[in-house]
Amino acid sequence: MAGVTGTGQWMRPVLVAGLVALGLAGCDTLGLSRSPEGTGEMSNQYVDNGFRGDMLVSRMKPVQLRLQPGWSAAPTGTLHNNADLEAYNLDENMFLVVLGENREAVARGNIEDQANVYLQILKGGFSQVLANQARTGVERISSFPAVQYEVRGNVSEQAVAYLHTTIEMGEDYYQVVVWTPDDLRTANAEAMRAVVEEFRASQL
Structure with a gap:
């Protein structure tokens, strides 16, 4: 299993717990570094350094995410082998993945139905639910329909908030x-909400 380098050692448990609940943990997910851009080619994404700030752009899907202060692109496969976008804030111990799938590949229904499917999959990785899922007031992200929940659970003996x-x-x-x-x-609640708000469409 890849080792955790630098100051990444202290945040390894919550990273692993987060990945386990997402069904993503594996031996190749822990190669963390303070300098993600220098750890190898990021084949799933790239950073566009523009006058409006650093934009993390997917090579796989027409989406991007503005990286707020403290956030860095994660090397490919650090957080998910098939992520469209992946980033972390090591100082504040926060992690982010974006996963897209075609609507034809999922069960028929609306966005509410699909959000509930995703939540059930996530909670299936919990050894214990710490609190009932809480719907936030977010209904749109960058003008697109959205459904957002706060979820808390124990995973691999770690308490994690999603x-x-x-x-x-x-x-x-x-x-x-x-x-x-x-x-x-x-x-971290405000920072977590804020980074999600930076998700938007892009042009491939």
């Missing part, structure tokens, strides 16, 4: 998932 957002964009559903240790959920 902000899970399902977004309907064109022919695809996107999951934008941010997680942090549960004891940091209040301190």
